[in-house]
Amino acid sequence: MPPAPLRCPRCGRAADGFTGCASCARDGVGVNTPPPLADLSGLDLAAYPGGPWGWPTALPVPGPPVTLGEGNTPVVRLRTTAATVAPPPAQGGGLWLKYEGANPTGSHKDRAMSVGVAAALAAGADTVVAASSGNAGAAAAAYAARAGLRCVVFTTDAVPPQLQAQIDAFGAERRVRGGGTAERNAAMAEAVALHGWYPLTSFSTPSPGGNPYANEGYKSVAHELARDFAGRRIDTVVVPTSRADLLAGIARGFRELREAGLIAEVPRLVAAEPAAAAPFTAALRASDRAEQERTRVDSGPTVAFSLGEQRPCWQGLDALWRTGGTAVAVDDEVTMAECRWLAAEGLLLEPSSAVAVAVARTLATGPDAVVVAIGTATGMKALGTASGRDGG
Amino acid sequence: MPPAPLRCPRCGRAADGFTGCASCARDGVGVNTPPPLADLSGLDLAAYPGGPWGWPTALPVPGPPVTLGEGNTPVVRLRTTAATVAPPPAQGGGLWLKYEGANPTGSHKDRAMSVGVAAALAAGADTVVAASSGNAGAAAAAYAARAGLRCVVFTTDAVPPQLQAQIDAFGAERRVRGGGTAERNAAMAEAVALHGWYPLTSFSTPSPGGNPYANEGYKSVAHELARDFAGRRIDTVVVPTSRADLLAGIARGFRELREAGLIAEVPRLVAAEPAAAAPFTAALRASDRAEQERTRVDSGPTVAFSLGEQRPCWQGLDALWRTGGTAVAVDDEVTMAECRWLAAEGLLLEPSSAVAVAVARTLATGPDAVVVAIGTATGMKALGTASGRDGG
Known part of the structure; x- marks a missing residue:
C-alpha cells in the first residue's frame, strides 16, 4: 500500500516529503500537508477502544501497529473552587482535565x-x-x-x-x-x-x-473525548500550543466525527500559550487572515519549556478559525501557580500542561458548559529538581 | 451505610480495625480481614469501564468516588525473542505486561x-x-x-x-x-x-x-484483565510481591468473576520476589501449610526497593494455594538486566516491577499460553539517578 497522499489545505497543491507546503513556505507561511480525513461513518463511537490504533481505519498507515498501550487517558473533573470535598460525579458542567501524562512515556x-x-x-x-x-x-x-x-x-x-x-x-x-x-x-x-x-x-x-x-495519532484525543462524554456537548477544548500539532490533530479528529454524524458539533478550540512565546495570541489580534498567517513574534524563555514558537503554524490558525476559537497567553507566574493548584488536587503536570488549565480558568463560560483542558505531560520527570522546567 | 463487615479468612472470626486478625497474630500468622466478596452476577464484563470505581458495587465503600482517573492501564505484548520487528497483534499466546505505571501517580x-x-x-x-x-x-x-x-x-x-x-x-x-x-x-x-x-x-x-x-481497589486489575482478554484463557499472572496486597486483591477479583460466571477459571497466580527478600519462595519449600504460614526469612537490601518482607502475609499464600500457583525469586542482576531489556523495548519500569517480568520469563509454559506480568510502577520517577532504586 503506498502512503496516503498529502495535500496543502491552504493552497490545495499536492505535496510530498515532510517539510510542509513548499509554495506556501515561499509565501512566508508554514503549512502542514495532511492526508485526507478518514471516513468514520458506520463506526460505533461507544465501542471505540481508544488510542490511535483503536480505529485503524482512521490512520493513514496500514500497520502493523507499533504500540506501547498509548491513549485511553483519563478525564478528571477539576475543582473550580477551594471546596475541600471531593467533586460530585461526572454530571453537569465544569472544568475537566484530560491527563495525557498517563501515556507510556508520560506525554501526548x-x-x-x-x-x-x-x-x-x-x-x-x-x-x-x-x-x-x-x-x-x-x-x-x-x-x-x-x-x-x-x-x-x-x-x-x-x-x-x-x-x-x-x-x-x-x-x-x-x-x-x-x-x-x-x-x-x-x-x-x-x-x-x-x-x-x-x-x-x-x-x-x-x-x-x-x-x-505521525500527527494523525492526535486525532484519537478527540475520538476519546467524544466517546467519554457520550452525548454531552463539549463546549471548549483548551490545548497547549507551540507548533499546533496537537491542536490541529484534535480539530481533525472532531471534524471526522461530525462528518460521520457521530457528534452534533465540533467544540470551540482554544490555543493556550506562555506569554513569553505566544504567536497565536498575537496573530489573532491582527485584523485579517493574511496578516494573521504572517505573524512573527519574539519568543523568550519560559517555564513552559515545551512551548515556544515564533510563528503560528497555519493549520493551528485554521483550527481556531473553523471552530470560532481563540488563543490566550498566560504569564509564567500564573502557570506555576496553576501547577501548585493542580498538585494540591493530586495532579502532577509539567508547566507546559498547566498552561492549558490556567487558560481554561480565564474563559467565560456558563455554569453548565463543559470545558476540557489537555494536560499534555506528567510532572513526574522533573521531580526533585528546583526548576520544574519541562521538555517537549 | 456502616462499613462492610470484616472477617478473618483463616479462622473465620469477625474483626475490626486495621491490624488484621488478632487471634491469628497471636498464633504468629499475619492475616488480613477482608470484607465479603462482591456479587458481580448480572454485570456485563465487556461493558466494564475499568478502574476501581468502574463497578462501584464491587467496592465495600459507598462513595462518593475519590478518583484521579486510576485504572484502565494498558496491556502490552512483550517480545520474547530478540526479534527486531514489531510483534504481531494481540492473538495467540505470549508474555504480556500490564503497565500500572500509567496510573495517575505512576503506580498500582x-x-x-x-x-x-x-x-x-x-x-x-x-x-x-x-x-x-x-x-x-x-x-x-x-x-x-x-x-x-x-x-x-x-x-x-x-x-x-x-x-x-x-x-x-x-x-x-x-x-x-x-x-x-x-x-x-x-x-x-x-x-x-x-x-x-x-x-x-x-x-x-x-x-x-x-x-x-483500600485493598479492594486491586480487584480491578483482575476485572480489567478479564475484560481485555475477552474470552481468551489467561494461564498465569505474575505479581511483584511484598505484603501481597496486590496478589491477594487480584486473586479476589478473579474469584468474584468466576463466582458470577463471568470467567471459566481463575488463572494461576505467581508471586515474584527479589532473592534478597523472598518469604513466599521460602515458605513454599516447607512441607505443610502450618510451617508455610510461619516462615520467617532474613531480608536484605535489594534494587527492588519496594519489595522486602520477612514473613509471607497469609492471604498471599492463600492466593497461591487456591490457584495452584507458586513463588519465584530472582537475583538483583537478573532484575536489572530485565529493566534494560524492557527499556530496549520502549518500556521504563522500576526494578520492583521488572521482577515480575523476569520471573515470568523463567516459567515453563506452552507456546499458546497467555502469561501476564504486572508492571507495578513507572521508572520515570528515578530518571537521571545512578542507582535506579525505586520505592513502594
Whole structure:
C-alpha cells in the first residue's frame, strides 16, 4: 500500500516529503500537508477502544501497529473552587482535565510516535530521527525501540537531565547541538538529506509542524473525548500550543466525527500559550487572515519549556478559525501557580500542561458548559529538581 | 451505610480495625480481614469501564468516588525473542505486561488509595496516614489532596529524593524516622492510637497487609484483565510481591468473576520476589501449610526497593494455594538486566516491577499460553539517578 497522499489545505497543491507546503513556505507561511480525513461513518463511537490504533481505519498507515498501550487517558473533573470535598460525579458542567501524562512515556507525544514509527516501518526505514527538547525525543526513542529501529535524537544542552536520561534509557543516540532550536533543526535537516533517515518531527523553516502521518495519532484525543462524554456537548477544548500539532490533530479528529454524524458539533478550540512565546495570541489580534498567517513574534524563555514558537503554524490558525476559537497567553507566574493548584488536587503536570488549565480558568463560560483542558505531560520527570522546567 | 463487615479468612472470626486478625497474630500468622466478596452476577464484563470505581458495587465503600482517573492501564505484548520487528497483534499466546505505571501517580497503589481515601471520607476522618517507602505514600498524598483531607506519611531516610518530592508536591506532611521499616511503622501505630488518624497502609506486626477496604481497589486489575482478554484463557499472572496486597486483591477479583460466571477459571497466580527478600519462595519449600504460614526469612537490601518482607502475609499464600500457583525469586542482576531489556523495548519500569517480568520469563509454559506480568510502577520517577532504586 503506498502512503496516503498529502495535500496543502491552504493552497490545495499536492505535496510530498515532510517539510510542509513548499509554495506556501515561499509565501512566508508554514503549512502542514495532511492526508485526507478518514471516513468514520458506520463506526460505533461507544465501542471505540481508544488510542490511535483503536480505529485503524482512521490512520493513514496500514500497520502493523507499533504500540506501547498509548491513549485511553483519563478525564478528571477539576475543582473550580477551594471546596475541600471531593467533586460530585461526572454530571453537569465544569472544568475537566484530560491527563495525557498517563501515556507510556508520560506525554501526548506517544500518540504521534506510535503512528509515525509505524509509518517509518511501512516506508522501509531503518533509522528514525527527531529534533526535540525532550518529550517528543523520549517518545520517538521508545517507539523506535519497540519497533527495532535505530533512533537519533537531536537536542540542545537546555534539555533537562531527566529527559536526557529517558532518551538514553531507550537506547537512542542523543546528539547535543550548541545554540538553540535553529541549530538543532539544521542538524536534523542535514541528516535527513544526507542519510535518508525518516523524520518524526519538524525540522524546516518556517516550521510546518511535525510529520503529517505521525500527527494523525492526535486525532484519537478527540475520538476519546467524544466517546467519554457520550452525548454531552463539549463546549471548549483548551490545548497547549507551540507548533499546533496537537491542536490541529484534535480539530481533525472532531471534524471526522461530525462528518460521520457521530457528534452534533465540533467544540470551540482554544490555543493556550506562555506569554513569553505566544504567536497565536498575537496573530489573532491582527485584523485579517493574511496578516494573521504572517505573524512573527519574539519568543523568550519560559517555564513552559515545551512551548515556544515564533510563528503560528497555519493549520493551528485554521483550527481556531473553523471552530470560532481563540488563543490566550498566560504569564509564567500564573502557570506555576496553576501547577501548585493542580498538585494540591493530586495532579502532577509539567508547566507546559498547566498552561492549558490556567487558560481554561480565564474563559467565560456558563455554569453548565463543559470545558476540557489537555494536560499534555506528567510532572513526574522533573521531580526533585528546583526548576520544574519541562521538555517537549 | 456502616462499613462492610470484616472477617478473618483463616479462622473465620469477625474483626475490626486495621491490624488484621488478632487471634491469628497471636498464633504468629499475619492475616488480613477482608470484607465479603462482591456479587458481580448480572454485570456485563465487556461493558466494564475499568478502574476501581468502574463497578462501584464491587467496592465495600459507598462513595462518593475519590478518583484521579486510576485504572484502565494498558496491556502490552512483550517480545520474547530478540526479534527486531514489531510483534504481531494481540492473538495467540505470549508474555504480556500490564503497565500500572500509567496510573495517575505512576503506580498500582493509586487503585488502593482511591478506595482507601473514599473509605476514610465515609468514616468521617479528617487525617489519613501512611507508612511507605515511596509509591504508596505518593498515592496516599495525591488522593488525600483530591479529597481535601490532611495526609501524614511516615518514611525512612532511604526513600529516593524524587519520591520524597512527589509526596511533598501533593502537600502531605512527610515525617522521616530513623532506622528502618519497624521504626517507621511504630511511629504510624502511635499516631493511629493517639490521634485516631485513618490508616491507609499496614503498620502492625506481624504485618497483615494494608487497609482491607483500600485493598479492594486491586480487584480491578483482575476485572480489567478479564475484560481485555475477552474470552481468551489467561494461564498465569505474575505479581511483584511484598505484603501481597496486590496478589491477594487480584486473586479476589478473579474469584468474584468466576463466582458470577463471568470467567471459566481463575488463572494461576505467581508471586515474584527479589532473592534478597523472598518469604513466599521460602515458605513454599516447607512441607505443610502450618510451617508455610510461619516462615520467617532474613531480608536484605535489594534494587527492588519496594519489595522486602520477612514473613509471607497469609492471604498471599492463600492466593497461591487456591490457584495452584507458586513463588519465584530472582537475583538483583537478573532484575536489572530485565529493566534494560524492557527499556530496549520502549518500556521504563522500576526494578520492583521488572521482577515480575523476569520471573515470568523463567516459567515453563506452552507456546499458546497467555502469561501476564504486572508492571507495578513507572521508572520515570528515578530518571537521571545512578542507582535506579525505586520505592513502594
